[in-house]
Amino acid sequence: MLYRFRQFLESARAWQSAIVAVPYFWLLLFFLIPFFLVLKISLAEYIVASPPFSKLIQFGEEGQMYITLIFDNFVFLWEDDLYYKTYLNSLRISIISTILCLLIGYPIAYGIARSTPTVKKILLLMVILPFWTSFLLRVYAWIGLLADQGTINDLLIGLGIIDQPIKMLYTDFAVLVGIVYTYVPFMILPLFANIERLDLTVHEAAADLGAKPFTIFRTITIPLTMPGIIAGSLLVFIPATGEFVIPDLLGGGNVLMIGRVLYSEFNLNQDWPVASTVAIVLLLLLVIPMMLYQHYQAKEAEAE
């Protein structure tokens, strides 16, 4: 018995299973279990206690087990149009940011992929460089740039282009700037990886067959870089939808995004069940595009 166990340990299969088991265990511990905890809390109701929610399982005096599932929170979210509007606004802002990131990131990624090896290294470094300073610091820097008495307004007034400062801070615009600025590297990197792998002779073949440069871009380049476009867009869209820090700092009270609602329900109202419900619904909203992505990737894999 012991011998067989040792034999198993020494076999390659044991190591294979061990290596595969690590990420599964990690996901179970830090993703699946917390998810079920949040789901459980979302199905409870707020009580004044610590922790501030009702118990899922209670035992009666004679040992009966009571399982209480309260769907009030979901109904509440559905009926109160604050949440509904906030979700929509979050989606609107993250969709616009994703499109802006794509419009800005695509030419950059293309330019990097087509530059000479030395220049390529420098340009890639420049894309990654902002990550070396604190994210919060960079967002605060935008406050200094966008404020009424900030750098941009001062400059424009100084140049005599405008008399009154343009209100930029605490608007949708500021939030969009913040999100696009922060997330554009997540768009560039997968796009770069995709574009760099493109076979250039395919472009030449299209030109040879009579396609003008823009037609080549539309009919060849875009379809062939679609996996990169989708990967980059999801990497921007998913975190941007739940973004809290950027709308909080750059949007103030004027830009309602679901991350801020979640924060205030949890920390200010102490209403853990509603906060959890908000989180679960957000997750559902994000899981749909993720499943689309999975589906697309599976199709790609099948194609190769």
Next chain:
Amino acid sequence: MTQATDTSKLFENQPWLDPDAEPFVKIRALTKTFGSFTAVSSVDLDIYEGELFSLLGGSGCGKTTLLRMLAGFEEPSSGTISIDGVDMANIPPYQRPVNMMFQSYALFPHMTVEQNVGYGLKQDRVEKNEIAERVAEILAIVELTPFNKRKPHQLSGGQRQRVALARSLVKKPKVLLLDEPLAALDKRLREQTQFELMNIQHQLGVTFIVVTHDQEEAMTLSTRIAVMDQGQFSQIGTPTDIYEYPQTRFVANFIGSANMFEGRVVENGDNHVIVRSSHGDLSFYIDHSFEIRENIGVSIALRPEKITLSREVPETIDEYNTVKGIVDDIGYLGNFSIYRILLENDKIIAVTHPNQSRPRDARHLAEWDDEVLLSWAPSSPILLTK
């Protein structure tokens, strides 16, 4: 019967011999440099309508650069290209009357066979029904009709090659450029496809310009071959010209194999030349004259299959075009054998001999270490000065 009809018939399949024929593709003093490297160095070339012309050379000889300049992917550093009388300078690839078949095929991976083939027609705003018709027609020619809905990754190498061919032919280009069209296929498929390619070319009458490093391929396919070396043409001619009458040592060595001898012209007669090999007791009598001074250093190339091998070695041998040797090695290739013969002066020459009979005891014409006599016709030695 007049003289005129005779010559027109003579030139029918050989337009390059007709001094009045107008070349279809005209290249003049064409040069391409990349930094300090000269890929193509001031070449002139005339290609006539309906030809299947090959650019043959080793890697880095400039053949692909020349082809890419014809397609418009590279801009010439100097010189001109005109196709069907139109100067191609400043005409972008998408407006040239040429199509190219790429070595990697460069099929569009996200499109079906039909869409790939129809892409070029769509760019020309051809009507939908007509596109479908012409695509179906060309797919029938390359025998891919049952595969029209497949994507490139669902096809075999040979099928992909034919999709690439169909795609580049469907627009009926004036000139089709083929970059190593058969290189990615295995040997058997390559031989079969060579003939298919010739048939299709004949059927459609399109001028083909083929880049290849494979001399066998060039010999089989071409009406004419340009042998390229270091950015220049070493020789331009029909396969027979190039093989039987090479003009330089490079061509003689590059096309087929040749035994090379260094020598000196000892006699230059009206209808013959005698060359004495600089090593050993070996003289060549060549039965046609050359404009060459006596006593000048030359090379003689002798094709292995032009040499006759005999085991009967007489006491005294002829003064010219014969030599004694010993069998050093034998390579049996089935259809023929290669004998490597060691001469008295330590030079080894290769002789090929067809295995016409089917020996029961599998013995060779000569065995290892046999003394043999080599001889050749006075028309066989090729005299080279360059």
